[in-house]
Each structure stands twice: as structure tokens, then as C-alpha cells.
Amino acid sequence: MNFARLAAAALIAWIVSIGIGFLVNAVLLRDLALANAAALRPEADVMGNLPVGFAFLLLGFFAFAYAFAKGYEGGNGVLEGIRFGVVVAFIVIGFGVIWQFVVFPISPAFGAAIVIDSIVELAIYGAIVGAIYRPVGLPA
Numbered sequence: 001m002n003f004a005r006l007a008a009a010a011l012i013a014w015i016v017s018i019g020i021g022f023l024v025n026a027v028l029l030r031d032l033a034l035a036n037a038a039a040l041r042p043e044a045d046v047m048g049n050l051p052v053g054f055a056f057l058l059l060g061f062f063a064f065a066y067a068f069a070k071g072y073e074g075g076n077g078v079l080e081g082i083r084f085g086v087v088v089a090f091i092v093i094g095f096g097v098i099w100q101f102v103v104f105p106i107s108p109a110f111g112a113a114i115v116i117d118s119i120v121e122l123a124i125y126g127a128i129v130g131a132i133y134r135p136v137g138l139p140a
Contacts, residue, residue: 001069002136009132010065013125014058020124024117038106051073056067064088072135081130082123089122 025033033040041049068084094136097118 002134005133006065007062009068009129010058010061010134011129013065015062016128017057017061017121017125018054020121029110029117030066032107032113034080036106036110038107044140061125062118064125065133068126068129069133069135072130072133074135074138077130077133078127079130081126081128081133083126083128084130085122086119088126089119093118093123 040046067088068081071084072080095113098108098111098113100114101108
């Protein structure tokens with residue numbers, strides 16, 4: 001396992017995710033979030049919790065990249081990464097995201113948007129990790 005490239009893949013995907021997260025939450029899903037504000041923390045509380053969220057997000061990206069590296073089959077890294085990301089998305093959706101809809105009073109539209117966003121984002125992050133990670137002995 002190429003730990004240097006694994007770390008680089010995790011770090012770069014994490015950095016990209018911060019930008020994508022802003023785009024998705026502050027722009028694309030803003031109106032849905034505002035319509036569901038009663039179920040969400042006030043913005044000031046969210047901002048105060050961002051450091052904890054970013055830290056655990058980075059930890060998650062290291063786990064994501066590690067799991068990709070353990071299952072990497074040697075094919076096209078980007079395509080394998082996209083497939084991996086979609087599989088992880090369905091795990092995350094099944095074990096966590098759908099329960100946001102079940103437990104919190106969010107609209108079906110907001111719940112569906114979160115599901116779609118999860119699939120798209122994790123496919124992107126998989127593509128990034130797949131593009132960067134290379135096992136030891138394979139050319140970069």
C-alpha cells in the first residue's frame with residue numbers, strides 16, 4: 001500500500017469537499033434548507049461546530065481512501081473510484097442519510113436532495129481518490 005499517495009488522495013479530496021460543501025449547502029440547497037429551518041441548527045451554531053465537522057470529515061476521507069486502496073483492483077483508477085464512491089454512498093444513505101428523513105422533520109424534497117447529493121459527491125470524491133492513489137510499484 002502506498003501510504004504517501006493514500007494520504008495525498010485523502011487530503012486533496014477533503015479540500016475539494018470543503019468547496020463542494022459550500023456550493024451545495026450555501027447555494028444549491030439553500031432554499032430547501034431555509035424551508036426546513038425548523039429542523040436544522042441555527043447558522044451561528046453550525047458555524048461554531050464547523051471545526052469539529054471538518055476534523056471528522058478529514059478522518060472520514062482517510063478511512064475512505066484506505067478502504068479504496070484495500071479494494072483497488074488495478075483498473076482505471078478514476079472509474080474504480082467512481083464505482084467505489086457510489087457503493088459508499090449507498091452505505092451512507094442506507095445507514096445514515098435516510099434516517100435524517102425518518103427522525104427529523106424535513107421535507108421529502110430536502111431528503112431526496114440530500115440522497116442525490118450524497119451519491120454525486122461520493123462519486124466525485126471516489127474519482128479524486130482513484131485518480132491520485134497508486135499502489136507501490138505502479139507509475140504515478
